[in-house]
Amino acid sequence: MTIKLDSDFEVIDARFRQLVFPNVHVDKLYTGCRWAEGPAWFAAGRYLVWSDIPNDRMLRFDDTDGSASVFRQPALNTNGHTVDLQGRLVSCEHRGRCVSRTEHDGSRTVLASAYQGKRLNSPNDVVIKSDGSVWFSDPSYGIDSDYEGDAATSETGECAVYRVGTDGGPVERVAGGFVQPNGLAFSPDESLLYIADTGATHIADGPMHIRRFRVGDDGRSLSGGEVFAESSAGLFDGFRLDTQGNLWTSAGDGVHCYASDGTLLGKIRLPEAVANVCFGGPKLNRLFICATTSLYAVYVNARAAGRPTASSAR
Template structure:
């Protein structure tokens, strides 16, 4: 079966996609009322999801136990991407303060990174935590290009990079310096690979709109950097991998599902531009989708990678 499956939101491009979804399951809109949603992150212990509403300067909370939505944090320093570390703590990228923070279990906030070699970061965008405790984040300039999602300012670093924070020393070092606008990032299930999106086309005519794949070396460096997929509709922003290594990425028409080699096999169609996704639910088989003004979800026949 190829094409859009009527009434579900799934589009089959390759037969391999058919094993990823359940035929009678439909995409659900869980909530609407944002200006630009981003950074969904699942907290298994509490069965809730957090995500950013960047221009409205708040973090929202969806409770899976009763379907309620509330404000988790306001103001949020125009937070963007989030993740959860191995101790169950919230790690956030903040545009306004140009930093990466961690919310401790007692509610206090610790600054993880706000400078590189004494210069302020641009506006950290997306973040992942490796099993060794190292924190990896992208730092494009979107939050300092205008006042809508941060505060207009000049870049002190003068470029956009991907960084790694050492789990022992806290040292911040560049691991990728050849990106125009590094954006979403995610490790492969075995953490041997790091995928990074470049959305440089948003402000550079003819710029990149692709995902690249790097090998992760034992000392925490990156090698390689092959382009594995160019986005066919908009840009690849945030994305996550399932346990079998498939990539589920945001795009202008929904969520694109690709093989580990970047081959597009299917789509989850969403009526708004999608910014990011994450897996949640008790079995990590529920894909949560942030789509411009709304939060969506869909149950899949795949499972996400557990962060612990």
């Protein structure tokens, strides 16, 4: 007899049952945000940092005692975050119109703020490759109004995806042809880069999908870009992959889990639209979920995909 799952889970493909537990439910950890985004897990301290963009603050959840507090305010309307190879916080700043890094001493280093002499729009989400390079999306959300940044006109004239070295340097445009590029993540072996396009926010019948690109042997060029998955509920935004290559993505009705072959396996249902997710906890098997006003978490039978060694990565 198949043990019934909690109503938080919806099984669409039988493989999803191997990724969730029948005795587990979703926990609400915090509420009070206007738009929760950009979770990043700090393993050494066992805490999570995330953004509350319109309230111009970053929040911190302490996994050791379950408390939440303000991590930084004001915060330049930061959106997405990640942790680099040295354990430093890397952030996308809407109001700063840049990608910055918080050093171990608390000082701020700007890694990327312009492309070919033109200011970036409003970096949105960011991922670190095993060679230390920083890859980020640059839609216009932070300059569209004063709600999540400062209203301004785009200087680059497009919304694209860029790459920069770990210590800054020239910003490279690695992918274009998007309406609003958003979340991005590498496959476990870094041979693929997935990028969401949430262009339906700006044009009628605009994109609501995730595209998949192949990473060249040089580790920096991209090819392909076919649609990997179309959203059936709201928009895909931020997402992460597990060690098996399954993709856990935000959506309008919760978190959707896709197999590497593009099959929708199942959903984690939530009462709020989800913006972003990340794996955390001591075993990296707890999925933290930023959903509109709240931070949620749920244990799953999957773990965060680790970075391959630089020598084995493409």
